[in-house]
Amino acid sequence: MTATVEFEAVDTNSDIGLLSVPRHVAIIMDGNGRWAQRRGLPRTEGHRRGVKTLREAVKHAQKRGISYLTLFSFSSENWSRPQQEVSFLMALLRRFVYDDLKDLVKANVKVRVIGSKENLDKSMLTLLNDAEQKTAHCTGLVLVIAFNYGARDEYVRAARKLAERVEAGELKAADIGEDDVSACLDTHEMPDPDLIVRTGGEQRLSNFLLWQAAYAEFYFAPTPWPEFDSGAFDDALLAFSNRDRRYGGLSSDATGT
Ligand code: FPP
Numbered sequence: 666m667t668a669t670v671e672f673e674a675v676d677t678n679s680d681i682g683l684l685s686v687p688r689h690v691a692i693i694m695d696g697n698g699r700w701a702q703r704r705g706l707p708r709t710e711g712h713r714r715g716v717k718t719l720r721e722a723v724k725h726a727q728k729r730g731i732s733y734l735t736l737f738s739f740s741s742e743n744w745s746r747p748q749q750e751v752s753f754l755m756a757l758l759r760r761f762v763y764d765d766l767k768d769l770v771k772a773n774v775k776v777r778v779i780g781s782k783e784n785l786d787k788s789m790l791t792l793l794n795d796a797e798q799k800t801a802h803c804t805g806l807v808l809v810i811a812f813n814y815g816a817r818d819e820y821v822r823a824a825r826k827l828a829e830r831v832e833a834g835e836l837k838a839a840d841i842g843e844d845d846v847s848a849c850l851d852t853h854e855m856p857d858p859d860l861i862v863r864t865g866g867e868q869r870l871s872n873f874l875l876w877q878a879a880y881a882e883f884y885f886a887p888t889p890w891p892e893f894d895s896g897a898f899d900d901a902l903l904a905f906s907n908r909d910r911r912y913g914g915l916s917s918d919a920t921g922t
Contacts, residue, residue, distance in 0.1 A: 687859035691735035696865025696889025709753040714891035725895045733807045741815030773805030779851035780814030816875035823849035864890045
């Protein structure tokens with residue numbers, strides 16, 4: 666397990682009585698389709714509204730002093746959705762980068778993209794690389810976009826990298842440790858998520874950050890992503906701040922034998 670600083674005291678959070686914030690929050694933005702269908706709208710309208718929520722979530726994460734915000738925007742399994750929905754999601758991501766990149770730079774947000782780059786459309790690859798490069802100098806919130814991401818796929822790619830290093834004689838199989846595995850994951854040099862939020866009422870991880878979630882706290886919100894406003898985000902942060910994280914040990918106030 667990588668040792669990280671888990672909490673940062675942020676004065677501006679006293680308005681809601683939040684004395685500490687997670688350093689890294691990761692969100693499964695679920696419930697877009699159901700939100701739209703309940704209103705008699707096409708599922709894609711839920712995704713469109715979801716981008717609005719995403720922008721607000723980025724601002725709110727900055728306000729609360731969160732250092733890393735990871736958003737699950739498209740999974741490696743989402744390609745099996747109807748072609749029209751897949752195309753719509755691709756177009757939304759492209760538009761987000763085109764429209765918001767300047768504002769993200771102004772807000773000192775560094776973009777990082779995780780997920781498989783293999784077999785990606787060349788123009789999409791260029792766009793995502795561009796977003797990373799143009800924000801590389803930013804020192805504020807790190808916005809991690811999980812795109813074409815699946816944790817098992819990430820792990821397979823990491824296993825291949827490790828095997829190549831062993832084949833090249835750089836590493837002995839018996840010497841492989843957790844840090845070597847972490848260093849081969851897409852999230853290398855990032856702290857593990859402290860809090861994983863899933864909106865939309867389902868309670869599962871859906872192949873998201875399986876290795877990195879080892880000691881994360883989970884928060885499942887019934888709210889669909891298009892309605893996950895700053896108040897709902899604060900509810901998740903408040904729940905987190907009341908959790909007792911023990912990492913397999915005992916809490917500091919544990920007594921007796
Ligand atoms: C899950 O809702 C959500 C997605 C598969 C896509 C999330 C994408 C966005 C919010 C916008 C695009 C991202 C960026 C970075 C601009 P669902 O469709 O599975 O909802 P359901 O469970 O109600 O069907």
